[in-house]
Amino acid sequence: MSSSSRGYRVFSWFTLAFSLLVVLWGAYVRATGSGAGCGDHWPVCNGEVVPRAPSVQTLIEYTHRVTSGLVMVFAVVLCVWGLRAHAKGHPVRTGAVLSLVFMVTEAALGAALVLFKMVADNESIARAWWMGAHLLNTFLLVGALALTCWWAGGGERLTWRRQGMTGWLVVGSLVGLLTLGVSGAIAALGDTLYPATSLAEGLRQDVSPTAHILLRLRVLHPVLAVLVGALVVFSAGMVARLRPSPAVRRSAMQLGMLYALQLVAGLVNVALLAPVWMQLVHLLLADVVWIVLVRLSAAGLALGAPRTDVKLKSELSLS
Incomplete structure (x- = not known):
């Protein structure tokens, strides 16, 4: 395996691990009732790019948004690098593209939860549907990243x-x-x-x-x-x-x-x-x-x- 291939494999595992941390922090946001920490504003937080004098809930929610933005950048790099470093037909290209697609839909679902106020004390059945859809997409995202890691390590199509x-x-x-x-x-x-x-x-x-x-x-x-x-x-x-x-x-x-x-x-x-x-x-x-x-x-x-x-x-x- 070339140094470039090893580097891509390491980066794919890093992206997967960082994604899991973001997922866990998202669960922490929900469990602590901090989903409305930035109000119903997205992508800004309470109308500000960087919140001033934030509450604890705002800090929790804002941290989740910052880390979500970082992992989105990693997914873009993973996709572009995967497409450029692997020939057409290589399974890594499929895994990297799917990872980016599900990362985008993950962000869209997270934004929808905030904009439609499906956070904090909202106890509607609609929120349960949204949470189920969010979890489903999260698993698909994690699965796509895991496949990318597998194929980057030499796994067959x-x-x-x-x-x-x-x-x-x-x-x-x-x-x-x-x-x-x-x-x-x-x-x-x-x-x-x-x-x-x-x-x-x-x-x-x-x-x-x-x-x-x-x-x-x-x-x-x-x-x-x-x-x-x-x-x-x-x-x-x-x-x-x-x-x-x-x-x-x-x-x-x-x-x-x-x-x-x-x-x-x-x-x-x-x-x-x-x-x-x-x-x-x-x-x-x-x-x-x-x-x-x-x-x-x-x-x-x-x-x-x-x-x-x-x-x-x-x-x-x-x-």
Whole structure:
């Protein structure tokens, strides 16, 4: 690998890591109710480019905007560098372009949340839809960046053609985690808007027919976490058998351990009544689980991945 290629790979990982920090800070903005720290102004803050005598909430929101602007610059550099340094047809070009596209839509969704006042104490169901869309785009952005890192490190282009059971397992796992992530965003919003003073009170809120719909939806997240977890871990094990490359096996093992850790973090989050720091840990683990699943998918669907299903079909046809 040339020094230029190594440099691009390092920068792609740096952009991914910085993006995760921005995502976590965005969750901190929501968890602390600081989304209206700059009022309903965007991109300026309370009508000013640099706020004077800002409150704590303004500082939190303004910091998120500054770091979001920086990561946008990194995404532009990643895209331009990727297009210039790689020949036509190289998968890095696709990953870099998709990363920039999802970075732009991420910024647009963030701006819409502010401009439409879907922040702070807004408890409308519309805000839940916006939060779900924001989370969905965040996962797509992180996935595109993870693929760029994978391909920058020499990973082969993937294909969906003639993948059989492997393709279905991958699609089911990806859709399952995206659905789980959206339910997690809605559950976190409910925790922020309606904090419980005890675990018993929180459980009563979840099952009360008179509770706000955000609280009644909150109970879906742990149920989905168990169901989706079973699907993802089972699918990862099957893909490791069908596409037994070292990268797939390693990713499958990591995925199982990380998902178990994520479930434990979820239980701790519930038991501690969703403190801000635990919400951030829970979200970070969710992002890491998603990154590992994307890497497993890329390795399993790679053009040159070894295929035991093809070998089995060949043996059956000869017998």
